[in-house]
Amino acid sequence: MNKQSMRSWQQGLGLAICALSAATLVACGGGGGSSATPEVAPAAPPPTATITSTLTLIEGTITGFGSVVIDGVRYKDDGTKVEIGDNPELKKLATLGDLRTGMRVQGELKDGVLQNLLVNFALVGTVSAVDPAAGTISVFGQTIKITSAGQLPTVFDGFSNLSQLLVGDLIKVAGSVAADGGITATRIERKLKEGGELYRLSGPVQTLDATAKRFALGGNSSVTVDYAKAKVLPEGAVIENGKLVSVVANAAPVQSGGQTLLTASAVEVKSRQIPDAKELSIGGQINDFKSLASLRIGDVQVDASSAELKEGTVLADLVNGAQAYAKGSLTAGVLKAASLKVFKPETALKAMLIGQVTDFVSIANFKLRGTDVDASQANFSKGKAADLATGAWVSISGQLTASGVLAKTVEILPPPADKPARLEGAISGVDLATKRFSLLGTTVQWSDTTKLNPSNISLANLANGVVLVVEGSYSEASGVFSATGVKLINTTGVVKTVGFSGIAFEVTTTGFKVGSNTVLLGKDIKFEPTGTTLADLKNGARVGVKATLINVDGKATLTATQIEVQKPEKDSEGAEYVYLSGLIADFVSSADFKIGSQKVDASGSGVEFIDGDAAKLANGLKIEIKGSVSKAGVLIAKRVHFMPG
Template identity: 35%
Template sequence: MSSTSRPSCSSSRLWAAALGVVFAAALVACGGGGGAEPAGGSTPPVTATGSFTSGAISGFGSIIVNGVRFDDSGAQVYDDDGNRRGSDDLKLGAHVEIEASRIDRTGGSGTATVIRYGSEIVGPVTAVNSAASTFTLLGQTVETTSTTVFDDSLAGGLSALTAGLVVEIHAQWDAARGVYVASRIEDKLNATSYKLRGTVANLDTTARTFSIGGAVLNYGTATSVPTTLANGAWVRVNLQTTPSNGQWVVSNFGNESRSRGDHSEAEIKGIITAWTSATQFSVDGLAVDASSATFREGTAGVVLGARVEVEGAIVNGVMVATKVHLEDHSSRGRGEDYELHGTVSALNTTAKTFSLRGLTVSYSANTTWKDGSESQLANGSRVEVKGDLSSDGATLTASRIEFE
């Protein structure tokens, strides 16, 4: 199947215009983000009002992000090359940015107008460290967690990754630890080029080389070289699939800048990728002004690398926060991290599995049934499934199945 930060200081794809000039300017230079449009390709429209939501897809039946169900039937979907895509290209675990109507908080719903998605890395696996739940590719370290979704073509999860296998990684950059935390991994066997987002280091404008993590990149023949290329800049590069003299050859640079526009309502979940203080930081490249926000758990844990949920509004490119919540990982793994709606196929009553929206679902005697029973399950049945990922990340273990 096929799909679809960051550094402590970078040329973010999401330029934050000043809300307080000094603060915005400082955070614009820090932290990256995923899913930007390069020069060329179509240009997605910008919604001037309404809501903005950023996070990982946790369910379908419409699209569920941060606990809100967005009707995506009329949405324009774009990949990180600015190309129009369809809703079927959106996958569980992929990080998206959604521009939508105002959210009905009572019903937890909204109507999406624009959805953007993009991965961080495409490349061949170099090595796998099962004990640490990590692997490397293109000189970068990727960490998998209990909520990392593996495409069903990678049955076995991390054990399915072997040296040389080309994969696509949807992730968030953890600047505090220098790793990409994967939310989705899928094979990319048909890749004609590789991709990498990261922080420029060791820039040599004479040799026309620089480093991202452990990879040396040569941009001597690259097109669309940004004038802002400098050490510390956050860039997206497309690479040739064969290295030359130990260096990866850059074909072109993606345009990592975009204005999100103003939104009277915004909610983001992610990792703090740049930090000045507990009230001035950025989440996945979006500058946050939390000077007037309430902190339910206090401010001590609001540090570089912390996972947070922030609510507020976007004004002049800055997230003006009203609430900051430290994400509680103890609430994960309670049986309903993910939710899928759709039509059952490939039902195997012996193995007690079926396929739903491209993901294998497993049920058992511990599964709760509503408006029907296990004996009524059949190919073509429309169901809602809630559950957690299996230990290998490639199967959704159903805690509840409801017939629709």
């Protein structure tokens, strides 16, 4: 399939991708220490996509990372280019770190590697009504259904429950649009109104008046669409009754001539715009089910009359609302399924995360590839709870929830073998006789040639609980990390500082929340950029936070010392800057390193470094980057901020 065909497919479906932020991709295995809970067999990793020499199209929901996991299948993401399709005429280049769980994804797979991913949302608009009891939200006359439990619950960002949403809040909704216009959300993000928003509604065309160039949307009895001045995409598409479309507008609907009128700037026709493909996989909710020969999964029409029903699926499982996954070939807009399965309790989708821990506050509150994780109820198949800390390599299997992932099993992994690495944290299991200790679940070996910082310290009297930074490399053969350098950070009992970013909500005069973090407002907070005040801290604002972390009565308490309100900015070419945070991996030089799978270049002469310089860049350090994405998919840094824990 050529690039034009891929673009046509992307434009035709306009599906939403998921995403989480990036962290290091590692192989499963290794780990040390005894389990804090009874040992269990590690969960089976998600199946990896079969490598073929042909292009394969995929559509589904992201359920994990390490690399990207879509509907339970893991796809390599090295070099994957990401776009966000808010503006169908000018898609925004993004990073792998912009991906989050719950997003709907449309992508192209070649030789087992994702080539392109397109992020779109089914709806963008302001809330007009919220019904927490019914689990619904109304936006511009369209009803969004929330799934609170089950295999694929709706993921919330910028709020933690429906009761926190207010009339007038701006939200972006990812999910499947049914043939009747109903939207079942897989992800909802609350956004701060910045001006210049593009609004979006989706659904089947109804009561088309081609002369007046107006139509209604199925499932929406309130809004009439005026497309007289709109671009119809993709080029050559025709608006017809019954066709699924996404309507994009520069302004919210207004009252005009007794109607609520949405003036469209673009209409994306989804139905029957997908080019024929020998291989297509589709995951999502079943809707418009008539028979095995006629149903929809997500936005794709499916004929499963000849499909092999997989993993215990029976005909009775095929009902509207069930989560399903089909593979086959696409002809004239219809997927002829070769296989079909419905995710049932015994075959339910599992959230899978593999990478390095960041933003560690407690075992019940840390991040992995940008996803909030609660491992307080998890069984440890390798390693123990005490090994969890910022920088630890782990593999987690669990259940996707509205706020992140509830871990069921945790496996502590060793660092990548035979690569320069950096470990930091409190040590345990000190054995002075063998010159070994344990750090982040990994056995560390030092020797007389290990460089010490400061040079006058002695490792002969190391004690459990001392915080060190260790540089060296891990040998898979010996299972030991050989230390080339050891730096003493502190002894026990000091206040720890952590840094994290996300969408603020529940903002009050005394504090706010970001993801799973409850943050208190300190007395002498430094606000950035210059001129920013407490008044700029609002629900839906994206923020970067530095905070002290102390334990009070056994409970972790975060108190902000610095808050950056990250307002939209554009580079010299008019592209909006993106933000990416995580731990450095695969460091070669300032022009060549990764945060997770995302390639980064921070070698430019105009790069602003905060709390460090280019010489400080090294594997394992946590940084936050502001920059723009090149056409080659590389994040070109404008600013590099070295962040604590």
